[in-house]
Amino acid sequence: MNAHEIWQAIANGLSLGCLIGLLAVGYSLVYGVAKLINFAHGDLFALAGYYLLFFLAASPTGQLRNTVFLFTGATAVVAFAWSSHFMKGRRRLVVGCGGGVLGGLFGYLLIGTSIPLLFAVLAATVFTALTGIALEYLVYRPLEGSPRLSYLVAAIGLSLSLQGLMQILFGTDHRAFPSSVNAQISALPVPPILVGYFSGLDLLIIGFTVAITTVAAWFAKKSIFGICIRATADDPVLAERLGLNVRSAKVQVFAIGSALAAICAFFFVARERTLEPTLGYSQGILAFAAAVIGGIGSFEGSLIGGLFIGMILSLLPLVDTEPLVRFLPPSWVQFLPSLNLSDWGLGVVYMLMALVLIIRPRGLLTERSWRDV
Amino acid sequence: MPTDNVLSLRRKEDRRRAVAFSAFGFTALLALAFVGTPRLFDLLIVSLLFICMAFGLQLVVGYCQLFDLGYAGFVCLGAYSTGVLLTRFHWSYFAAAALSTLLALVAGIILGVPTLRLRGDYFAIVTFGFAELVVLLMRNWTTLTGGPFGLGGIPDPVLFGARLVRYPPFGYYLLMLSMFLGLLASIWYLRQTMLGAQMLAVGDDEKLCAINGIDIVAVKVSAFALSAGIGGLIGSFWAVYFKFLSYTDFTFTLSVQVIAIVILAGNQRLRYIILAGTIIAPASEALRTWLRASGLPEASRVIFFGVILIVLTLWRLHDFSSAIRRSLARPVPWSRKMRCSDVGAAQVVEMNGIASTEAISQRLSFNPVSRININSEVLLEIRGLNVSFGGTKAIKDLDLRVRAGEIIAVIGPNGCGKTSLLNAISGLVSSKGQMILKGRDITDEPAWLRARRGINRTLQTPRSFPGLDEMENMDLVSWSIAQAPTRSIIGRILSALRAMFVQLPLVGVGVPVLRDDQTQSLRIQMRRAFAKPRTLLLLDEPLAGLPEADQCEIIARIDHHRASGGAVVVVEHNLESILCVCDRVLQLDKGQIAFEGSKAEFSLL
Numbered sequence: 001m002n003a004h005e006i007w008q009a010i011a012n013g014l015s016l017g018c019l020i021g022l023l024a025v026g027y028s029l030v031y032g033v034a035k036l037i038n039f040a041h042g043d044l045f046a047l048a049g050y051y052l053l054f055f056l057a058a059s060p061t062g063q064l065r066n067t068v069f070l071f072t073g074a075t076a077v078v079a080f081a082w083s084s085h086f087m088k089g090r091r092r093l094v095v096g097c098g099g100g101v102l103g104g105l106f107g108y109l110l111i112g113t114s115i116p117l118l119f120a121v122l123a124a125t126v127f128t129a130l131t132g133i134a135l136e137y138l139v140y141r142p143l144e145g146s147p148r149l150s151y152l153v154a155a156i157g158l159s160l161s162l163q164g165l166m167q168i169l170f171g172t173d174h175r176a177f178p179s180s181v182n183a184q185i186s187a188l189p190v191p192p193i194l195v196g197y198f199s200g201l202d203l204l205i206i207g208f209t210v211a212i213t214t215v216a217a218w219f220a221k222k223s224i225f226g227i228c229i230r231a232t233a234d235d236p237v238l239a240e241r242l243g244l245n246v247r248s249a250k251v252q253v254f255a256i257g258s259a260l261a262a263i264c265a266f267f268f269v270a271r272e273r274t275l276e277p278t279l280g281y282s283q284g285i286l287a288f289a290a291a292v293i294g295g296i297g298s299f300e301g302s303l304i305g306g307l308f309i310g311m312i313l314s315l316l317p318l319v320d321t322e323p324l325v326r327f328l329p330p331s332w333v334q335f336l337p338s339l340n341l342s343d344w345g346l347g348v349v350y351m352l353m354a355l356v357l358i359i360r361p362r363g364l365l366t367e368r369s370w371r372d373v
Numbered sequence: 374m375p376t377d378n379v380l381s382l383r384r385k386e387d388r389r390r391a392v393a394f395s396a397f398g399f400t401a402l403l404a405l406a407f408v409g410t411p412r413l414f415d416l417l418i419v420s421l422l423f424i425c426m427a428f429g430l431q432l433v434v435g436y437c438q439l440f441d442l443g444y445a446g447f448v449c450l451g452a453y454s455t456g457v458l459l460t461r462f463h464w465s466y467f468a469a470a471a472l473s474t475l476l477a478l479v480a481g482i483i484l485g486v487p488t489l490r491l492r493g494d495y496f497a498i499v500t501f502g503f504a505e506l507v508v509l510l511m512r513n514w515t516t517l518t519g520g521p522f523g524l525g526g527i528p529d530p531v532l533f534g535a536r537l538v539r540y541p542p543f544g545y546y547l548l549m550l551s552m553f554l555g556l557l558a559s560i561w562y563l564r565q566t567m568l569g570a571q572m573l574a575v576g577d578d579e580k581l582c583a584i585n586g587i588d589i590v591a592v593k594v595s596a597f598a599l600s601a602g603i604g605g606l607i608g609s610f611w612a613v614y615f616k617f618l619s620y621t622d623f624t625f626t627l628s629v630q631v632i633a634i635v636i637l638a639g640n641q642r643l644r645y646i647i648l649a650g651t652i653i654a655p656a657s658e659a660l661r662t663w664l665r666a667s668g669l670p671e672a673s674r675v676i677f678f679g680v681i682l683i684v685l686t687l688w689r690l691h692d693f694s695s696a697i698r699r700s701l702a703r704p705v706p707w708s709r710k711m712r713c714s715d716v717g718a719a720q721v722v723e724m725n726g727i728a729s730t731e732a733i734s735q736r737l738s739f740n741p742v743s744r745i746n747i748n749s750e751v752l753l754e755i756r757g758l759n760v761s762f763g764g765t766k767a768i769k770d771l772d773l774r775v776r777a778g779e780i781i782a783v784i785g786p787n788g789c790g791k792t793s794l795l796n797a798i799s800g801l802v803s804s805k806g807q808m809i810l811k812g813r814d815i816t817d818e819p820a821w822l823r824a825r826r827g828i829n830r831t832l833q834t835p836r837s838f839p840g841l842d843e844m845e846n847m848d849l850v851s852w853s854i855a856q857a858p859t860r861s862i863i864g865r866i867l868s869a870l871r872a873m874f875v876q877l878p879l880v881g882v883g884v885p886v887l888r889d890d891q892t893q894s895l896r897i898q899m900r901r902a903f904a905k906p907r908t909l910l911l912l913d914e915p916l917a918g919l920p921e922a923d924q925c926e927i928i929a930r931i932d933h934h935r936a937s938g939g940a941v942v943v944v945e946h947n948l949e950s951i952l953c954v955c956d957r958v959l960q961l962d963k964g965q966i967a968f969e970g971s972k973a974e975f976s977l978l
């Protein structure tokens with residue numbers, strides 16, 4: 001192990017951490033306002049990957065057609081929900097159906113036509129945001145006012161349903177972007193001093209994540225929009241009494257969170273070159289742990305938590321346990337669990353998460369305010 | 374007393390019915406064994422396996438209202454420890470099963486002690502992490518568990534000299550059946566014990582638990598450990614039945630499967646769990662077969678559980694947990710006929726005796742029985758008490774000394790810190806300053822411990838545990854508050870587990886507690902408050918909204934309490950009434966003492 005390897009691992013951890021942090025920001029955003037651990041966030045992330053594949057794929061397949069189902073469903077629900085602003089009764093169904101048809105048509109026309117990368121990312125972001133809104137409307141909104149645990153159960157159910165749905169629609173194979181797109185991504189420029197440590201994509205990930213987190217934190221603190229959202233988070237009842245539109249604040253937050261998940265999905269699939277339905281589960285857990293470690297509800301905290309986890313995951317395999325094994329009596333070694341630390345990365349993350357929850361219960365345990373007394 | 378006869382009859386009746394019911398069920402299931410095909414056996418075993426797991430999880434999810442996402446972790450622990458003990462160390466099955474159960478139980482305690490203080494959803498996350506950690510451990514401990522290759526070749530268990538045959542699995546069926554019936558009986562019994570009642574109480578209302586001396590953390594840890602132990606036991610059966618263990622069997626999907634059963638059963642009656650289990654487990658197996666046949670990925674059956682969870686939550690909407698509570702109040706529903714007519718009515722009449730004409734005449738010329746002795750011992754001493762909520766200071770540098778036999782009226786406008794003072798004394802809010810009760814520093818002690826040491830608090834809006842009926846409420850509270858105050862965590866858990874062997878005197882015979890019935894809760898609260906002599910009683914507006922006759926009764930009881938050697942601190946707006954009994958008046962204003970003096974001095978103002 002030399003210094004070069006360590007630097008490389010740190011660079012790798014940095015970009016991986018930003019990726020996890022970006023997903024964690026989405027968790028924090030939704031948690032901050034809806035006070036709900038949106039387990040389905042990770043699955044939206046995986047779904048966004050499939051949306052991207054749809055927009056980038058060159059030849060039509062059955063799986064691409066299945067994406068059109070999702071487009072249709074999501075746009076139908078969102079159109080139905082949105083129409084409540086200006087009409088009532090059965091006519092809303094017409095709007096919903098119309099929206100679904102338009103979304104489906106849009107998807108159908110696009111089957112097999114590869115569109116430029118930037119537009120593909122944009123379109124996938126829009127559709128993921130629409131899906132997020134649809135889920136909020138279908139599942140979380142009817143639960144308003146019920147105990148927290150009902151939300152949690154529904155969120156878990158939603159996550160499993162999405163995961164199962166993706167497995168049925170897209171199969172369990174590992175997928176990746178077409179090679180032309182990959183070539184386009186690897187052609188991103190890198191400053192000469194960083195060559196060997198970062199790829200152009202890594203720099204893009206780091207830059208985007210840091211920028212979006214800073215902007216989001218600034219927006220939450222200073223802008224009227226952010227203040228409204230924070231007021232909603234603090235006390236939805238009071239916020240509603242004061243004339244803020246709590247519902248639309250929630251919808252906006254879900255849309256933004258899902259859009260971030262979509263961008264994160266693009267980065268992830270471009271970097272790791274793999275996509276499968278259970279990705280939402282494995283990555284979602286990491287991101288969630290990051291959000292908890294950094295303090296769920298805070299953007300900078302989530303990013304820092306993500307960086308922390310990224311560093312652990314990439315630095316842990318470098319630790320050499322050989323001396324320890326030599327130190328132990330040989331009769332023990334045959335009963336020991338694996339001492340290869342790269343096997344234990346996830347375990348360390350879970351332990352850290354539990355530790356943070358246990359040791360720093362302030363803010364986690366006692367959100368009791370003077371009103372409850 | 375005729376009531377006693379009715380009650381003992383009731384209990385005998387219940388027992389007889391329970392025995393008859395289980396005997397019938399057992400015979401039916403046994404009879405099935407003679408007509409069943411091996412395929413049916415397998416299905417029955419798997420169903421019973423899941424029902425048993427749901428029994429275990431129900432202790433945590435149903436009783437304590439805690440969401441445990443890591444149940445599969447305990448099953449995994451039990452299964453692998455049995456597997457390893459049988460294959461590598463050639464233990465007998467009974468010993469291995471016992472050790473697996475114990476291991477899971479201890480793991481439950483170790484995990485529960487630090488995490489059960491957490492709020493609901495964080496607890497769920499930590500348990501989830503634990504289960505993943507266990508699975509990771511089994512994957513990486515290749516030397517012992519076979520790691521990614523799985524642990525195979527688990528031998529058939531030998532029970533009482535007879536080796537169980539894997540095919541047809543009749544012996545396994547009997548083993549599973551006896552486990553199932555044992556668990557059924559144990560959980561049915563648990564509901565009748567103090568621990569069961571405490572578990573329900575903890576799920577209902579934690580604040581009320583705290584002021585009644587119920588050790589919330591210890592009760593939760595016991596429930597969690599028992600549930601983990603059941604998981605370990607089921608795991609040990611899993612190991613010998615499936616013969617091959619792979620860590621992929623114990624992932625989140627398994628936990629969700631069990632959770633789906635518990636949630637489908639919804640209101641947590643044991644028979645609904647059985648019903649839900651017999652629906653979900655075979656349905657899941659059928660789905661697996663169908664998915665395999667139609668070429669779809671088998672893992673996608675999670676969609677089934679996901680949809681169940683969503684639909685059930687949406688369908689039940691707000692009364693997701695209240696449905697659980699309502700039904701848990703009746704563990705013995707088949708003897709409903711006898712309840713209200715005989716026993717309940719007798720109790721109600723007795724309790725309503727408060728409003729007697731005698732009390733009204735007392736009110737007209739109230740003459741306190743006793744007077745305070747200035748030199749009596751100091752019950753409670755408070756020095757420099759400060760309570761603040763965020764930036765607001767509710768109480769600033771308050772000093773107070775309460776002597777035995779004293780009645781102090783705390784008065785003042787709304788928001789002056791009266792209730793905060795009571796909360797600080799009873800330990801419901803965190804405060805700064807020193808507090809000494811009967812010469813013992815109780816500054817750092819939590820509310821439940823203070824309650825056991827003799828600080829008895831009532832709430833302004835009376836509450837009771839809706840999961841328990843009126844008699845159970847009373848029994849539970851008077852028993853809990855009389856328990857010895859223990860500080861060490863091991864002692865606390867042991868004393869909570871001991872409650873498992875204390876039966877509630879009266880189960881399911883009282884009047885059910887209604888959420889909106891304030892008089893009922895008030896009755897329970899007042900009976901509890903005056904039940905124990907020589908305590909420091911903190912009453913929060915006990916007279917508010919009561920008819921005059923009841924006010925008189927309460928005032929008379931306050932006076933009696935003083936005569937018994939206790940002290941009373943009473944917050945009250947009804948000056949006229951409270952002044953006729955109190956010795957000292959403490960007027961608060963903006964968290965500070967505006968006036969302190971005897972009743973006579975106050976009257977001069």
